[in-house]
Every structure is written in structure tokens, then in C-alpha cells.
Amino acid sequence: MAVVAAGHRRGAEPHEGRVMSPPGRPPHAGVDVHAPSAARARNGARWLVDALVAEGVDTLFGYPGGAIMPFYDALHGAPLRHVLVRHEQGAAFAANGYARASGRVGVCVATSGPGASNLVTGIADAMLDSVPLVVITGQVATTLMGTDAFQELDVFGMTMPMVKHSFLARRAEDLPRIVGEAFRIARTGRPGPVLIDLPKDVQVAPAEHLPAHARSPVDAVPRPPDASLHEALALISQARRPVAYGGGGIVLADAVADFRTFVDATQMPTVLTLKGLGALPSEHPLNLGMLGMHGSRAANTAVQECDVLVVVGARFDDRATGKLAEFAPQARVVHMDFDASEIGKLRRADAGVRGDLRRTLAALTLPCAAHLHARHGAARRQWRAACQQRAHAHAARYDAPGDAVHAPTLLRRLSALAPAAIVACDVGQHQMWVAQHWRFDDPRKHLTSGALGAMGFGLPAAIGAQMQDPRAQVICVSGDGSFLMNVQELATLRRYDLPVKIVLLDNQALGMVRQWQELFFERRYSEIDLSDNPDFVAIARAFGIEALHVERAADVDHALDALLAARGPALLHVAIDTAANVWPLVPPNHSNAQMLDADDVASLPLAMPESATPPPEKPHALPA
Known part of the structure; x- marks a missing residue:
């Protein structure tokens, strides 16, 4: 199917730019696709494109417009794959998914004004989850800055609280320094997003005299100090009931193998954060599961009862700790992290080890194992057995009664059918079900908006993950609320024929908000009704995407088989x-020891009796 140039971006005059065809699809006959003339002088925009290639960038995600038009002109014919999303938020989330899945720097591009502001949520998500991004935004010419020019916006100031660093180029001569620093900062230490705001006159300024771009080396990660290693060893060696608490910093430090070696050698029961899932395989006998608000009973109980908590690349997030003052009340804490600001930030560390996690774990593995096996061996074996017995006793059940689809059972079955899949998840109940019931063996296969909790993340993140490895099996798990926030990216899936499989769990409500209103707001259901959802199967098919529907548990296996067998993109509603x-x-502001199950709801002080459940909200009346 040909790509037709229809309409133009905000601020762009018709026919001002060129449309690049997606890979493998012929251009429309009326679109200029000739390679740029070699005789054209190199300007700032073309220098930047060459610099991106030199940085090793192969893919970028964006949406063109007036102030970034020279950059898009320079992209024409360049050896870079540009993915045209259908909303700038989709560009930021797609670059985010690309970076999370690959470990490389993701790149996204937008024009000035509304184009740049639409990136903000994706930038914030990358900052809070430590994802390396370089964000390029167009800006009005330097001579117009400060005059309230058309589509002028102080993107530099607006994004300052949510980036590692911001750059505003004022001359073409600034570009070599800015680009080198942007990529170095994005990938150095604790990764994060870096903004390059690029005025239009800088893009068109002569750049023939600028040197070829040279990639800046990443700063060396500091070695852990010997004194802190000795302190950590002294504490761990005294443990009778140790627990390892692994977080997202493990994968950021490329320390997954080292963490697994440490756990195997020390035989510590292990709990993981949302972003740490996969650092230890789900099936590992020492893996007690995720801790925190929706963590496993085995994980939370072990942390509450341990005497030494060995924290590796985690930050004591409130969703993991519950009421912080009552978190791990009997434990002395060993905290290992690259970022010194995290050590002691929320919980005092009895032994803090700042530095390269790989070196830290390697230095401690054998000494800790030797000391632990030599001392308190019987007590620790009893502790480990108790933790494992509790994990077995409280394991999730997948025998839900009735004919309706049980979401945890469906996800557990899909995990077994697609064990190597990369899963990009939206935010809500389904996000927690994925965390609880999917069996992850690699943190880079679990893409989720953790700290920010941004709805609309899943589909564009899945696009980015698929773009970083066309051979990967990528599955997006979404909910009916989240899915509509970036549903337009179905057009991107179809345009590039990406074989992403979408599982859309539709409960016709904002499920997590509804659950909290049920439990903690006396069932006063407010603005959570989505019973007027559109026909999602029809929507997918309108985008040219294969789609099917399932509503009976007996049909789930057949539906999942059909979904995975689809050759291109497909959606299962x-x-x-x-x-x-x-x-x-x-419950919020409670200790992790105070976990509730369905049978405990009646004991909640704010819960109403079942008979007081109000009828569902009626959807807003729609005009005929």
C-alpha cells in the first residue's frame, strides 16, 4: 500500500518538506524521493545527521514541523531509519522502549512549541526510570527567541527539572561539543534523557568548517572503596536471616550475571522490585518474587523478618517499601549502588557501598559465601527453607472458577507460550498482573513505566522494542484505559508492518482507580466507567491490523495460539x-506485613458491605 502525503505538520507550509517512505513500501508517485545533491553545502542540520551516524544511531523516532524542517531535509537520503509516529508522545515512548530493550541511547525528534511539549511525558518517564535518551527539538531562530514568536516555547526551561542536562545551540560551532556531551551524559553513570534544543537558523548555518564528529568516551565507573566492602562483608557474614533485594540498577550496570552469581553463591532468598524483575529468573528456587504494594506474600514477609537486607541497585521506592518507618524493622542494611545520592536517602545504610555494581558483587561473592557457610549455617538453612515453603504455600493459583476469562491465568499461559518475548506494558491493573504472573528471565524483556506510571506507554514502547530487533517477539499488554491514550500508533504498526502482538484486557473501567475507590473510598465510584468503549476489534481492523475477541475461559488457548500465529501485527481483545x-x-501508608487478599476486604474500616455496592455508572449519553 502506497504512502500518500496528506496534510502538513503544525507550522509547516504545504510542500515545504519531503515524505520518506517506510521500509519496503513504494513511495507515492507525487513525492520527491531523489537523493539530495552532493553539491549542496553542508549546514548545521546535515552536520548533525552525520554526527548521529557517527554515534552509532541507526533509528530515530519523530514527527516533523516548521522549526525542525532543515533537520528533516538533511535526513532525506541519509543512512538513518526514521520512524514516523502519529503523535510526539509516541516518539518519546518509542525511543524509550528502544533504549530499554537494547541498552543503547534512544533518539526522538520533534518541532518547536506543541511538538516539543508533547514529548514531555516521555522525557519525564526516561528521567525517573533512568533511560538513556537524546531528545532533539526544533526551536525558532535565535533572532526571534524571547519575542513570543509563532510556536516559540521555552523547552530548555520547561524540561530542566526532568533531564540530566539541557543544551541550547546558539551557533553551528556549538554543535560538536553539544552532541558529544549529550550522548556521553545520556549513557554515563546513571543513564537519563538529555535535551538538544536546536534553533532553525543554527540548522541552516554553514557547517563545512566543522570537524567530523568524534564519539566521546563514557566516564569510568568508580571502583567500590575497600573500606566499604569490608563493612558490607562484616555485616553480611553475621546474618542468620539474610535477604537480597534487587532493583533496576542491576540491569543499568550490566550486572545481571554478577547478581545471579552472588545469589547462587550466598544462597540468599531474593526479592525484586518492579524494574528488577528478571534479574533473577522467575523460576529460580531462591526468587521469592516482587516485593511491595502488589508483591508476593513470601517476598514481603521475608523482608519484614530478615536480619540483614542486602540492597543491590534499588532505591527504597514507596511502592516497594510501604510505610517506610515499618519496612524491614529488624534488618541492618547493606546498600550497594552506583549513585551515591541513593545510599541513605530514604533508609539509613549500616554499610553503604558506592561504585560499579559488577565490581562490588564480584568482590563480595566469594568472601560472603565463605563466611555465610562457615557461620550460622543451620540457622540460615532453616531460614531459607521457611522462605521457600512460604513461597510454595502462597503461590498464585490459576484455577479460577466460572466461564469468564481470568486475566492472571491468561497472562501465565501466554508467558509459557512466548517465553522469550519482550513485554511492553501499560499502567494499571494489567501492569501488576504482568509483574506478578509473567515469568521473566531478563530485565530487558520487561518494559514498563515504573516511577512515573504513564498510561499510554505500552504500544509505542513495543514499537521501539521491535525496531531495535526486528527478529524479537514483542508483546504489548494494555488496558482499555491506557490503550486509547496512544491508539493512533496502530497506524505506525501497520505502516512499518511490525509484528507486535497486542493483548488488550478490557474491564470497561479505569480498573486500578476503581479498585481503590472500592476499597478505600467507600465504593464512591467517580469517573471510572468506560462502558461506552468503542469496538476495539473494529478499530484495529480499520487500521489494517488483524484482530480477534475472546470472552470465555474455554476459548483462551485457541485465541492465544491464533494471536501468536499471526504473521504481522495483531490484537487480541x-x-x-x-x-x-x-x-x-x-493498603497505602501501611506496613508490607499488612497484606490483604480478597477474603480480607470485609475487615477494611472503609469497606462497605457487599449489599451496599452501587450499580455501575451509566455512560454519558451520546448524540444520535
Whole structure:
């Protein structure tokens, strides 16, 4: 199917730019696709494109417009794959998914004004989850800055609280320094987003005299100090009930193998954060699962009872700790992290080890194992057995009664059918079900908006993950609320024929908000009704994407087989019970020891009796 140039971007005059065809698809006959003339002088925009290639960038995600038009002109014919998304937020999330899945720097591009402001949520997500991004935004010419020019926006100031660093280029001569520093900062230490705001006159300024771009080396990661290693060893060696607490910093430090070696050698029961899932395979006998608000009972109980908590690349997030003052009350804490600001930030560390996690774990593995095996061996074996027995006793069950689809069972089955898949997840109940029931063996296969909790993340992140490895099996798990926030990216899936598989769990409600209103707001359901959802199967098919529907548990296996067998992109719409909740649950501002299951709801002080459940909200009346 040909790509037709229809309409133009905000601020761009018709026919001002060129349309690049997606890979493998012929251009429209009326579109100029001739390679740029070699005789054209190199300007700032063309220098930047060459610099991106020199940095090793192969893919960028964006949407053109007036102030960034010279850059898009320079892209024409360049050896870079540009992915045209259908909303700038999709560009930021796609670059985010690309970076999370690959470990490389993701790149996204937008024009000035609304184009740049639409990137902000994706930039914030990258900052809070430590994802390396370089964000390039067009800006009005330097001579117009400060005059309230058309589509002028102070993107530099607006994004300052949510980036590692911001650059505003004022001359073409600034570009070599800025680009080198941007990529170095994005990938150095604790990764994060870096902004390059690029005025239009800088893009068109002569750049023939600028040197070829040279990639800046990444700063060396500091070695852990010997004194802190000795302190950590002294504490760990005294443990009778140790627990390892692994977080997202493990994968950022490329320390997954080292962490697994440490756990195997020390035989510590292990808990993981949302972003740490996969650092230890889900099936590992020492893996007690995720801790925190929707963590496993085995994980939370072990942390509450341990005497030494060995924290590796985690930050004591409130969703993991529950009521912080009552978190791991009996434990002395060993905290290992690259970022010195995290050590002691929320919980005092009895032994803090700042530095390269790989070196830290390598230095401690054998000494810790030797000391632990030599001392308190019987007590630790009893502790480990108790933790494992509790994990077995409280393991999730997948024998839900009735004919309706049970979301955890469906996800567990899909995990077994697609064990190597990269899963990009949206935010809500389904996000927690994925964390609880999918069996991850690699943190880079679990893409989720952790700290920011941004709905609309899943589909564009899946696009980015698929673009970084066309051979990968990529699955997007979304909910009916999240999915509509970036549903337009179905057009991107179809345009580039990406074989992403979408599982859309539809409970016709904002499920997590509804659950909290049920449990903690006396069932006063406010603005959570989505019973007027559109026909999602029809929407997918309108975009040219294969789609099917399932609503009976007996049909789930056949539906999943059909979904995975589809050659291109496909969507499975799954109808689930509106009243389904995520269990277990730690109520807000409670200790992780106070976990609730469905049977405990009646004991909640704010819960109403079942008979007081109000009827579902009626959808807003729609005009005929």
C-alpha cells in the first residue's frame, strides 16, 4: 500500500518538506524521493545527521514541523531509519522502549512549541526510570527567541527539572561539543534523557568548517572503596536471616550475571522490585518474587523478618517499601549502588557501598559465601527453607472458577507460550498482573513505566522494542484505559508492518482507580466507567491490523495460539470482569506485613458491605 502525503505538520507550509517512505513500501508517485545533491553545502542540520551516524544511531523516532524542517531535509537520503509516529508522545515512548530493550541511547525528534511539549511525558518517564535518551527539538531562530514568536516555547526551561542536562545551540560551532556531551551524559553513570534544543537558523548555518564528529568516551565507573566492602562483608557474614533485594540498577550496570552469581553463591532468598524483575529468573528456587504494594506474600514477609537486607541497585521506592518507618524493622542494611545520592536517602545504610555494581558483587561473592557457610549455617538453612515453603504455600493459583476469562491465568499461559518475548506494558491493573504472573528471565524483556506510571506507554514502547530487533517477539499488554491514550500508533504498526502482538484486557473501567475507590473510598465510584468503549476489534481492523475477541475461559488457548500465529501485527481483545481486583495488596501508608487478599476486604474500616455496592455508572449519553 502506497504512502500518500496528506496534510502538513503544525507550522509547516504545504510542500515545504519531503515524505520518506517506510521500509519496503513504494513511495507515492507525487513525492520527491531523489537523493539530495552532493553539491549542496553542508549546514548545521546535515552536520548533525552525520554526527548521529557517527554515534552509532541507526533509528530515530519523530514527527516533523516548521522549526525542525532543515533537520528533516538533511535526513532525506541519509543512512538513518526514521520512524514516523502519529503523535510526539509516541516518539518519546518509542525511543524509550528502544533504549530499554537494547541498552543503547534512544533518539526522538520533534518541532518547536506543541511538538516539543508533547514529548514531555516521555522525557519525564526516561528521567525517573533512568533511560538513556537524546531528545532533539526544533526551536525558532535565535533572532526571534524571547519575542513570543509563532510556536516559540521555552523547552530548555520547561524540561530542566526532568533531564540530566539541557543544551541550547546558539551557533553551528556549538554543535560538536553539544552532541558529544549529550550522548556521553545520556549513557554515563546513571543513564537519563538529555535535551538538544536546536534553533532553525543554527540548522541552516554553514557547517563545512566543522570537524567530523568524534564519539566521546563514557566516564569510568568508580571502583567500590575497600573500606566499604569490608563493612558490607562484616555485616553480611553475621546474618542468620539474610535477604537480597534487587532493583533496576542491576540491569543499568550490566550486572545481571554478577547478581545471579552472588545469589547462587550466598544462597540468599531474593526479592525484586518492579524494574528488577528478571534479574533473577522467575523460576529460580531462591526468587521469592516482587516485593511491595502488589508483591508476593513470601517476598514481603521475608523482608519484614530478615536480619540483614542486602540492597543491590534499588532505591527504597514507596511502592516497594510501604510505610517506610515499618519496612524491614529488624534488618541492618547493606546498600550497594552506583549513585551515591541513593545510599541513605530514604533508609539509613549500616554499610553503604558506592561504585560499579559488577565490581562490588564480584568482590563480595566469594568472601560472603565463605563466611555465610562457615557461620550460622543451620540457622540460615532453616531460614531459607521457611522462605521457600512460604513461597510454595502462597503461590498464585490459576484455577479460577466460572466461564469468564481470568486475566492472571491468561497472562501465565501466554508467558509459557512466548517465553522469550519482550513485554511492553501499560499502567494499571494489567501492569501488576504482568509483574506478578509473567515469568521473566531478563530485565530487558520487561518494559514498563515504573516511577512515573504513564498510561499510554505500552504500544509505542513495543514499537521501539521491535525496531531495535526486528527478529524479537514483542508483546504489548494494555488496558482499555491506557490503550486509547496512544491508539493512533496502530497506524505506525501497520505502516512499518511490525509484528507486535497486542493483548488488550478490557474491564470497561479505569480498573486500578476503581479498585481503590472500592476499597478505600467507600465504593464512591467517580469517573471510572468506560462502558461506552468503542469496538476495539473494529478499530484495529480499520487500521489494517488483524484482530480477534475472546470472552470465555474455554476459548483462551485457541485465541492465544491464533494471536501468536499471526504473521504481522495483531490484537487480541479480552473481555474481563469489571470487578476483578489485583491481589494481594498492601493498603497505602501501611506496613508490607499488612497484606490483604480478597477474603480480607470485609475487615477494611472503609469497606462497605457487599449489599451496599452501587450499580455501575451509566455512560454519558451520546448524540444520535
